[in-house]
Amino acid sequence: MYQENTSNYKWGYILLFLFFLIFIYGDLFPSTLITDISPAILDMNTIFLSIVLEAIPFVLLGVFVSALIQTFVKEETLARFIPSQPILALLPAVTIGAIFPVCECAIVPIVRRLIQKGMPLHVGIVILVSAPILNPIVFLSTFYAFQTDLTVAWARMGIALIVSLIIGGIVYSRFGNSWQLKEEKGHITHSPHTYRNRLSETFHHASDEFFDMGKFLIIGALLASVIQTFMARDLLTDVGSGFLAGPAVMMGLAYFLSLCSEADAFVASSFKGLFSTSSILAFLVYGPMTDLKNTILMAAYFRKRFVLSFIIIVTIVVYTVTLLFDLFYL
Amino acid sequence: MDRNSHYFVRSVILLGFGLFIIKLLISGDIHKFIAPRMMTYMYFALSVIAVLGMIQFFRSGTEDEQSCDCGHTHDLSISKGRSLFVYSLFIIPIISGMMFSDHVLGSSQALNKGFKYELRSSSPSEEYDKPESSSSEDGKASEESDALLEDPAILSVSDRYPELQKEFQESTSFTLTEDNYIGSISLLEDQVDDYVGKEVKMNGFVFREDGFPEDRMVVGRFGISCCVADGGIYGLLVQGDSQNLSEFKNDAWVEVTGIVKKVEHNNWELPLIEPTSIKKIEIPAEPYVYEEFEFSG
Numbered sequence: 172m173y174q175e176n177t178s179n180y181k182w183g184y185i186l187l188f189l190f191f192l193i194f195i196y197g198d199l200f201p202s203t204l205i206t207d208i209s210p211a212i213l214d215m216n217t218i219f220l221s222i223v224l225e226a227i228p229f230v231l232l233g234v235f236v237s238a239l240i241q242t243f244v245k246e247e248t249l250a251r252f253i254p255s256q257p258i259l260a261l262l263p264a265v266t267i268g269a270i271f272p273v274c275e276c277a278i279v280p281i282v283r284r285l286i287q288k289g290m291p292l293h294v295g296i297v298i299l300v301s302a303p304i305l306n307p308i309v310f311l312s313t314f315y316a317f318q319t320d321l322t323v324a325w326a327r328m329g330i331a332l333i334v335s336l337i338i339g340g341i342v343y344s345r346f347g348n349s350w351q352l353k354e355e356k357g358h359i360t361h362s363p364h365t366y367r368n369r370l371s372e373t374f375h376h377a378s379d380e381f382f383d384m385g386k387f388l389i390i391g392a393l394l395a396s397v398i399q400t401f402m403a404r405d406l407l408t409d410v411g412s413g414f415l416a417g418p419a420v421m422m423g424l425a426y427f428l429s430l431c432s433e434a435d436a437f438v439a440s441s442f443k444g445l446f447s448t449s450s451i452l453a454f455l456v457y458g459p460m461t462d463l464k465n466t467i468l469m470a471a472y473f474r475k476r477f478v479l480s481f482i483i484i485v486t487i488v489v490y491t492v493t494l495l496f497d498l499f500y501l
Numbered sequence: 502m503d504r505n506s507h508y509f510v511r512s513v514i515l516l517g518f519g520l521f522i523i524k525l526l527i528s529g530d531i532h533k534f535i536a537p538r539m540m541t542y543m544y545f546a547l548s549v550i551a552v553l554g555m556i557q558f559f560r561s562g563t564e565d566e567q568s569c570d571c572g573h574t575h576d577l578s579i580s581k582g583r584s585l586f587v588y589s590l591f592i593i594p595i596i597s598g599m600m601f602s603d604h605v606l607g608s609s610q611a612l613n614k615g616f617k618y619e620l621r622s623s624s625p626s627e628e629y630d631k632p633e634s635s636s637s638e639d640g641k642a643s644e645e646s647d648a649l650l651e652d653p654a655i656l657s658v659s660d661r662y663p664e665l666q667k668e669f670q671e672s673t674s675f676t677l678t679e680d681n682y683i684g685s686i687s688l689l690e691d692q693v694d695d696y697v698g699k700e701v702k703m704n705g706f707v708f709r710e711d712g713f714p715e716d717r718m719v720v721g722r723f724g725i726s727c728c729v730a731d732g733g734i735y736g737l738l739v740q741g742d743s744q745n746l747s748e749f750k751n752d753a754w755v756e757v758t759g760i761v762k763k764v765e766h767n768n769w770e771l772p773l774i775e776p777t778s779i780k781k782i783e784i785p786a787e788p789y790v791y792e793e794f795e796f797s798g
Contacts, residue, residue, distance in 0.1 A: 183509040183512075186592065213604040223594050228546040375556065382587075389593075442660075
């Protein structure tokens with residue numbers, strides 16, 4: 172036992188030494204060794220790291236809120252605020268989504284925790300899809316990115332609201348209140364803790380969850396960076412920008428680029444001349460609701476079948492609603 | 502691996518992330534990944550990581566885990582091979598980050614993302630500018646958008662950069678700096694006519710789209726709003742016979758001085774610089790320019 176212990180600690184110390192070594196001498200490594208093989212690898216590395224670095228603060232935030240909910244929110248409290256009538260329950264869900272200024276990386280662990288605490292599945296899903304879009308920061312960034320066309324910012328919010336309500340309804344009709352998390356329902360029995368205990372417990376939960384979730388974030392960021400580096404955007408734009416193809420292409424782009432919902436408006440505005448407003452709206456609504464990085468995060472907590480149906484539902488609803496919007500309003 | 506050595510390795514990994522961020526902060530390379538306005542979040546992340554790392558470290562010294570029956574899987578009781586895989590996922594970005602943090606995106610990514618002109622000029626979408634054909638069918642919503650369209654000046658480019666515009670219109674020559682880069686190029690794209698004949702000085706890296714003639718290139722920089730992954734190209738066409746442009750290879754950083762002209766290309770009026778002098782320069786310490794927008798509105 173003692174032997175086992177020391178041998179495993181050894182790896183920790185080797186790692187520690189390695190980190191310090193690279194911290195001091197890392198810059199001396201000639202990057203030409205890599206660029207000789209393929210110059211794109213360093214581009215990919217930079218994009219990958221920037222996605223990871225940008226997401227880490229928000230993941231930490233999400234993990235902490237989730238840990239706080241885990242430790243401090245009682246199941247009964249939650250139940251009191253959510254109407255038992257399933258359709259009525261969608262309204263507080265959207266409100267919560269609009270009030271919480273959380274982006275899409277942070278919302279996944281929070282929603283998972285809320286569902287675990289007894290929140291109905293469809294209510295949680297509505298929060299999951301609405302919170303990353305319906306918030307003031309995203310509104311402002313969209314507003315600034317589309318200076319000359321205010322309709323985009325307003326329409327983005329409006330469509331997101333309608334789409335999340337429809338998604339909530341469909342999820343309820345298909346899944347009802349069935350259990351879709353990977354882990355078992357139930358056994359959440361907390362012995363009364365003292366305050367100090369609770370605080371350290373929150374931190375323990377948070378760091379465990381950071382590692383649970385971090386690995387999926389890193390895999391997601393890696394995939395997204397590979398696609399960003401090696402897929403020319405013309406490839407997608409060549410497919411088409413017509414009435415039917417345009418929104419589909421832009422949704423595909425949104426899915427694979429996995430941008431943060433606060434930044435995607437600026438990327439979208441660079442497509443202004445090439446795609447119709449409805450295609451751009453499809454990009455802006457679909458991306459925050461689901462993308463490659465988020466699919467992997469969700470798959471960590473939810474059953475695979477559910478994640479798959481979720482993506483299909485979101486895709487169909489967003490596509491239909493933007494097309495209808497295009498027909499009637501634009 | 503037993504519980505305690507897991508906690509120990511985790512605390513070392515968190516320390517590694519901390520070191521990585523500190524290294525980026527010291528060298529200033531952080532701005533090669535993240536826009537300055539996101540810095541508060543980075544400091545937040547750094548301090549949380551430090552706290553979590555310490556907690557994991559002291560937890561690794563405790564004799565036994567207090568039983569915490571909270572319905573989540575502590576991902577600890579897994580095979581050695583799998584935990585090696587999981588931990589290397591965290592270790593790889595730390596190491597590659599500390600080794601190659603000074604890399605700057607260049608022409609290949611610019612080509613990949615597409616130069617704005619190319620996008621706009623290749624197929625100017627009619628749908629985007631189409632009149633409100635269905636306005637009669639629906640009352641309220643389109644009235645609202647009509648009202649917005651009638652007064653586009655609310656948020657036009659010139660309204661967004663009023664001082665910059667005034668300065669440029671009054672002077673006969675101007676210089677693009679880090680701070681006014683995005684604004685200047687937006688102004689130039691918006692109303693070329695106001696600036697034709699003026700002298701411009703700018704820097705950036707060189708890149709060419711496929712099918713550019715010999716004497717044409719783009720000089721531009723990446724504009725970042727949150728992180729490098731959302732970067733887009735801001736740049737101007739440079740064309741002229743007076744200088745031998747082919748000696749400036751893609752990815753070379755140059756400083757261009759020249760006269761603003763207007764070209765018409767597929768019905769789009771684009772600004773173009775006819776260079777009077779071009780010289781090679783070193784990559785600036787901050788190679789990217791950043792979108793600025795205030796949340797206060």
